[in-house]
Amino acid sequence: MNVETREEIYNQARAWVLQAGTIIREKINDPLTVETKSNPNDLVTHMDKETEQFFASLIKETYPDHSLLSEEGFGDDLQSLVDTVWIVDPIDGTMNFVHQKRNFAISIGIYHDGIGEIGLIYNVMDDILYSAKRGEGAYKNDDRLAHLRENVQLHEAILSLNHFWLCENRLVDETRMQHLVKTVRGTRTYGSAALEFAYVAEGILDGYLTLSLAPWDVAAGIVIVNEVGGVTTTISGEPVDMLGRNSVFTGNPAIRKPVIKDFIEKGKK
Numbered sequence: 097m098n099v100e101t102r103e104e105i106y107n108q109a110r111a112w113v114l115q116a117g118t119i120i121r122e123k124i125n126d127p128l129t130v131e132t133k134s135n136p137n138d139l140v141t142h143m144d145k146e147t148e149q150f151f152a153s154l155i156k157e158t159y160p161d162h163s164l165l166s167e168e169g170f171g172d173d174l175q176s177l178v179d180t181v182w183i184v185d186p187i188d189g190t191m192n193f194v195h196q197k198r199n200f201a202i203s204i205g206i207y208h209d210g211i212g213e214i215g216l217i218y219n220v221m222d223d224i225l226y227s228a229k230r231g232e233g234a235y236k237n238d239d240r241l242a243h244l245r246e247n248v249q250l251h252e253a254i255l256s257l258n259h260f261w262l263c264e265n266r267l268v269d270e271t272r273m274q275h276l277v278k279t280v281r282g283t284r285t286y287g288s289a290a291l292e293f294a295y296v297a298e299g300i301l302d303g304y305l306t307l308s309l310a311p312w313d314v315a316a317g318i319v320i321v322n323e324v325g326g327v328t329t330t331i332s333g334e335p336v337d338m339l340g341r342n343s344v345f346t347g348n349p350a351i352r353k354p355v356i357k358d359f360i361e362k363g364k365k
C-alpha cells in the first residue's frame with residue numbers, strides 16, 4: 097500500500113470512527129435492545145449492529161474493492177487477507193457498554209496483503225483515540241506514545257488477565273497461573289481487549305494475556321502495540337492468525353518469553 101493511499105484511507109477511517117463515536121455518545125442513555133449470543137453472558141445490542149452497519153455501508157460505498165471482516169454479520173466471508181481488509185469491532189467491551197455505559201471502544205485494523213497498516217482504537221466515552229500507521233509511530237489523540245520501557249522485570253510488571261485463567265482449561269494448569277499472578281507486581285482486568293492493547297501501547301500495562309480472541313479484538317491493537325516496540329504472539333509464541341481465533345500475549349518483549357516459557361509452557365499437561 098503506498099503512502100498516499102494509506103494516508104487517505106487513514107483520514108477517512110479516523111473521521112468515520114469519530115462520527116460513529118459521536119452517535120453512540122448521543123444515544124448512550126436511550127433504551128437498549130440486548131440479546132445474547134453463544135451464552136447468557138455473551139451480549140449484543142442494537143448499537144453493536146447499527147455501528148457495524150454504519151461502517152459496512154460506508155466502506156462498501158467508498159471502497160468497493162476493499163473487504164470487511166467484522167463481528168456482527170455485516171462483513172464478508174473471507175478465506176484470505178489479500179488486498180485491503182478492514183477488520184472491525186463496532187463495540188469492543190459490549191458487557192461494559194451495557195452495564196457501565198463506558199469502558200468500551202470501537203476498534204478498526206486495516207490490513208493490506210496481511211500486513212497491518214492502520215490501527216484505530218477509540219475509547220468512545222472518554223473521547224480518546226489511539227492510532228497508528230505502520231512505521232510512523234502510535235498516538236493517543238495528538239500525543240505520540242513513547243517507546244515501551246526497557247528491561248522490565250516480571251516482578252515489576254502489571255499484567256492484564258481475565259477470569260478465564262482461573263477456570264479449568266486445557267491450555268494451562270491453574271497452579272502455574274497462580275504462580276504468575278503472585279510473581280507479577282499486579283494484575284488488572286478491563287473487559288475490552290482493544291482497550292487492553294491500547295493500554296499496553298500507552299505503557300500503563302506491561303502485558304495482556306488472554307484466551308481465544310477473534311481477529312476484530314486484536315487487529316488494530318497489534319498495529320498500535322508494534323509501533324511502540326511491543327510484541328504480539330499467540331501464547332505458544334507463534335504469529336497470530338488473523339483469520340482465526342487466537343490466545344494471545346501482547347506486551348513488552350522483555351516479559352514475553354518468561355511469561356510463555358516459565359509459566360504457560362510449564363503448565364501444559
Ligand code: IPD
Binds near residue numbers: 189
Ligand atoms: C470481548 C471483549 C472482552 C474479551 C472477549 C471479547 P466484545 O469483545 O474484548 O474483553 O475478554 O474475549 O470477545 O464481545 O465485547 O466485542
Ligand code: CA
Binds near residue numbers: 139
Ligand atoms: Ca461480542
Ligand code: CA
Binds near residue numbers: 187188189312313
Ligand atoms: Ca471484541
Ligand code: CA
Binds near residue numbers: 186190
Ligand atoms: Ca464487539
